[in-house]
Structure formats: C-alpha cells, structure tokens
Amino acid sequence: MTLTSKALLFMAALTLAACQNPDRYGSGAGGPGDGTGAGGYIDTTGLGDPNDPRSIAYFNQTVGDRVLFAVDQSTLSPEARTVLQGQANWLAQNPAYAIIIEGHADEQGTRDYNLALGARRAAAVQSFLVSQGVGSDRMRTISYGKERPIEVCSTEACYSKNRRAVTVLSVGAGA
C-alpha cells in the first residue's frame, strides 16, 4: 500500500467513523465516500487504489461487491455464491472492515413489498457470509426497496441490475 492510498483510506475511515448513518445515498445529492463506484451520485474518492488488493476499490471491482437476483426471488444463484465466497475470503483477510449489506428491488412492485423483498435479499447474503465464517457482528443489513435503482430504464436490462444486494465496506469493525 502506498502512503497516498493509506492516507486516503485513513481519511475515509475518519469520515465514516464520524458518520453512524449508513445511508450513503443521503439526500440524493452525494453521500459519504464509501461508494461502490456504480451509482451516479455516489462519491468514489477514498476507496483506495484498485490495484491494491486490500483496498475497498479492489473489493468492489475485482472481488465484486454485488450479487443479482431473479424477479421476486431472494435465493442465491451459483454465480452469486461464487461472488459471495470471494467476498468471504477477502473479508477474512481484511478484518478491519465493517459491512453493510444493502438489499434492492426493481420498480415492478409496490413500495412496501419491495422494502420487504430487499430485506430478504440482504439477509440471504448475510446468512451466506455468516456460513462462510464472516462474523455477524461485522454486518448489518438495510433495504432500500425500489428507492435507489442503479439503472433507470424500465426494461429487464435495467431491472436485472437493480435486483441486487450490495456489500458496502467501511473501516471500523467492532467500533
């Protein structure tokens, strides 16, 4: 790790430690610097060097921070399990990170139902990670229902990417 990326990571840690609020979407006009790099309004600074295998950027881009679901489903596909196995391995080697698992739904469905469905998806990921040895005390889940699509078109091409659970890292496990 370079000094620069360490400094960036430290700054990100300070930002996040000061902010107990896991809602990285905030007002919808920019959130704390722990974004995944996949959303239009999520700040991607402070994630470290994507070539540094211990950085959040590496986790997001190389390990893969998200898994996708079929319509109305919260079961994990074989592909999803592979991604989550990779996440579990990475998290075992990087125990300093706390984890928020976000569950999301596409816009086909009512607000209430999609909130519940997003929670199911987040919980499915959490259960799998626990089964792979990730400490449950490091993880929390949150559902955004259909409130925060990553893609904005109204076709299956977008819906399939919006039916997701995203593993969001921050520094300070057990803090």
Added chain:
Amino acid sequence: MRPAIRILSAVLAMALAALSVAPALAQDPPRIDITIGVIDPMPFAAPVFVDEGGAGDMARNLSRVVISDLVGTGLFGEIPEDAHISRVSSFDGGVAFEDWRAVNARVLITGAVSVAGDRITVKFRAYDVVNGTAIEGAALQFAGTTAGWRRMAHKVADVVYSKITGEGGYFDSRVVFVSESGPKNARAKRLAVMDYDGANVQYLTDSAAIVLAPRFSPAGDRILYTSYESGFPRITLMDVGSLERRALDEQPGTMTFAPRFSPDGSTVVFSLERGGNSDIYALNIRSGALSQLTNAPSIETAPSFSPDGSQIVFESDRSGQPQIYVMPASGGEGRRVSGGEGRYGTPVWSPRGDLIAFTKQNAGRFHIGVMRTDGSEERLLTASFLDEGPTWSPNGRVIMFTRETSGAGGQATLWSVDISGRNLKQIPTEGPASDPAWSPLLP
C-alpha cells in the same frame, strides 16, 4: 413555520348557524346517486358571492373555489357567468327562478361575503331552481379569519355536495404526501401537506433522508411515516402542529415500515423485519407495548384496520405471490380475500367499511381497484405503467393514488378517481409527488 392544520383550526373557529329559509316541500329535489357513475353532470350556477362589505376579490375567489370543488367531482357542471341572465346583487333580495330555469340551471348557489380586518363572514344558500325553493339544510353562515377563506369555500361546497348526493363531503380535507425531486437513481424525498385540491402546500421535512408513505392519524393531528433519518428505515411519528418527530420502534438489527394508525389513534400497526423476514406488529403508542400479529416466514406487510377496529387487512406472499388477507385485530392466520389473476398489494379499508382498495399488478400493468371486504365484486378503476398506493377520501367515494411514468425520465404524480371508475384526474402539485394519504374531514 407553523403548519397549516393548527393555524387553520385556531383561526377558523367557525360559527355555524343555519340561516332561516322559507320551509318548502320540493316535489322533485335535485339528487345525484354517485355510486352508479354520472354521465350528465347536474347543471348549476354560482354567481359571484355578494360583497356585503370589504370583501373585494375575496368574494370572487371564494365563489371560484366552491365552483372548482363541485365541478371537480365530475358530478356537477357549471353554467358559466357569461350565460347568466340574472345578477344576484343582494343575498336576501329574492331569486328570479325563471331566469335560472331559462339557462337550464338545476341548482343555484348564492352567497355573500363580508370582511372586517382579518375577520371574514360567509353565508350561502342553495336553491332547487326547478321547484323554485331553497334546498333544505343547504344554507349556512360561517365566520373565521381571512387566512382560512379557502376552507370556508370548501365548507360551502361540502354542504351542497352532501345535500345533493346524500354522501358526506370531502373538500375540506388535507393530503399528506411525498414531494419528489432529482433523478430516478438519486431521488430526494420530503414530506409535505396540501389541501385536497393541491393548494396551500407546506413542507414538513427537508430532503436529507428518504421518507416514505406518510399516514394521517384519525384526528389529523399526527403523521406516521417511514424515515431513513437514522440510516435505517424506521417508522416515525410526527406531531403536525409542532413538527416534533420520534422513531417509534428502534430495536437494533430490525427495519420497520408500512405504519398505519388504528381507528382510535392509540395503536400503530406496521411491518417489522428481522433476519430478512417481515411480520406485522402492533405498538401501543402511549405504553410502548409491542405485540406480534403474524408469525410466518413469508412477507407480511401493508396492514390497514377496518373502521370499527375489529379487523386488519394486509398483504402476504405466503401463497407464492402477494395477495390480500384479513385477520382479527388481535392477529392470526387470516383468510385470503383476493382471488383474481395477478399480484395484490397495499390494501386499504374504506372509511365506510364497505370496500377494500388495493394495488394490482397483472400482465405488466398496474391497477388501482376496489373489492368488497370478502373479496367479491372486484373492480379495477385505473390502469397504467405503475399505479399504486390508494388512499380514501373521508367519505369513501374517491381514491387518490400515485402514478409513475416509465423510463429514465419517469416521474411520480398524484391522481384521483371515483369508485365508479369515472373522473380520473391528476392533482396539481408543484413537482413530482407520491404516496398521498387523505386526512379525515377537518373539524
């Protein structure tokens, strides 16, 4: 900022006094049965209310709101001012019925307004033009402050509507909703309230945190909603007067959402999610006592009390897809009431107790519909890319809901429709808006 409801109730200490009208037996009183849907609106004339001193523009403005309320129902048709033969220059000066018959008015509404300082007095009478008689009970006098002038107009229209349809009124009411801005993938949301017709908008929160699905208390003095203010979705209670708010249930590791009041306002029913599973709970607001009403591995959400408080209608996907169930207010398995094709959600019991409104998703379309409380006689009232979240007017005859358009530029707007399926129309709002919830009729 002090929100409108408190101000209005404070300033609008209304003196309701029936004016003396000549007793008359109408042979064939004007009558609208709104349950069958009206094809020909009842023609009425409402000449500008007489200025009895200091009213100025207020007389015309007030008349226009009365007319707007009645025409907006789709049940009444205004005979425009330029067609009038008669002028009404004196409230007590008698009515030239032949002149109103000549322009085919069935109903005539006359009124008078006087203003002294910030005090306003409004009186009105409605006439059966065909029989040349005053409509019994449709004559009132109100006094209040000028700030509440629109409410006085709504009161006038409510009385006329009520006398002619035999239904309760709904114009003097408010709607709490979510005001939206920003792009679809970063939508900013804030709570707002407005009059039922979109006027007098006031914001109750800023847009720092996502807020969803507000609901009025039975007295209209409190609002329940779901807020991400803590970072996690939490049901939150707001006092409309003070804007003070507090999260109602904060068990770590859980999410709470979809709250609604019991008819007596003492209890909140809502969904509580733990470990990915959502069930319905009831919370006594005062004591904090929490009871679990459903216990199933499926999603149970969107609870809504029957108006007598004895039953709760809710949504569950225990059958494999979302359907509507009814259970005792004390909880239990519930019996399924929705039976058609497709997915059913967001059931809301009518304030009259006779119907359940719902969102239905079928074959790629969303609908607002109503069914009897046993699930029979389902009727779909709307269809679009995305209609959801019905809320009942205080008289149980009109439904407001969210309609969202598709695609990257998709936006939410508020619409209303009669339970007959007629009179579908958009509610004017300053910007995109969603999740309306109707207040009770104001006092």
